[in-house]
Amino acid sequence: MVQLTKIYTRGGDGGDTSLGSGDRVAKHDLRVAAYGTVDEANAVIGLVRLHTGDDPETDAMLRRIQNDLFDLGADLCTPEGDARAAGKSEGALRIVAEQVDRLEREIDAINENLAPLTSFILPGGTPAAAHLHVARTVVRRAERLMTELATSEAVNAHALKYANRLSDHLFVLARALNDGGKADILWEPGENRS
Numbered sequence: 001m002v003q004l005t006k007i008y009t010r011g012g013d014g015g016d017t018s019l020g021s022g023d024r025v026a027k028h029d030l031r032v033a034a035y036g037t038v039d040e041a042n043a044v045i046g047l048v049r050l051h052t053g054d055d056p057e058t059d060a061m062l063r064r065i066q067n068d069l070f071d072l073g074a075d076l077c078t079p080e081g082d083a084r085a086a087g088k089s090e091g092a093l094r095i096v097a098e099q100v101d102r103l104e105r106e107i108d109a110i111n112e113n114l115a116p117l118t119s120f121i122l123p124g125g126t127p128a129a130a131h132l133h134v135a136r137t138v139v140r141r142a143e144r145l146m147t148e149l150a151t152s153e154a155v156n157a158h159a160l161k162y163a164n165r166l167s168d169h170l171f172v173l174a175r176a177l178n179d180g181g182k183a184d185i186l187w188e189p190g191e192n193r194s
Helices: 030-049 056-077 097-111 127-150 157-176
Strands: 016-018 024-026
Touching (some): 097 157
């Protein structure tokens, strides 16, 4: 369990930070940008939860996702093959296939009850749906950073799948919170050209 007794360390005052391996890297390092963006997505999901108080099932789902996003951040924070993490009996915390599978099951269950899509959707609708669309785009940015990182360093394949699935999950959940898709705001191509 993590115990934080001191919040500031002054260790990053020079523009670098520690990875889970103990290695120091610049705060603008691609790995730091990736897990920082995962943290940003988690914060947006916290905003979504402010609007799901009367829906305990959705709130519980989002709570699980927030916990997974901390797992994903820990995964990205500790490079693959890290000797320090490998020496621990449990190894480094990694996203696993079961977490991806759970997202897929939830996507299928949510999507089963949605109105068919007839156009792309403009982000908006209910406050919860609007915030989910923001979270979805932040997750997509995290995924882009993760795939860029994967071109030069090893990245857990399940972590990449999780990010990809999560943006889909947030999309269908936003539709569900827009009256099952009936209150979605549809894109009307070229509507304002004349």
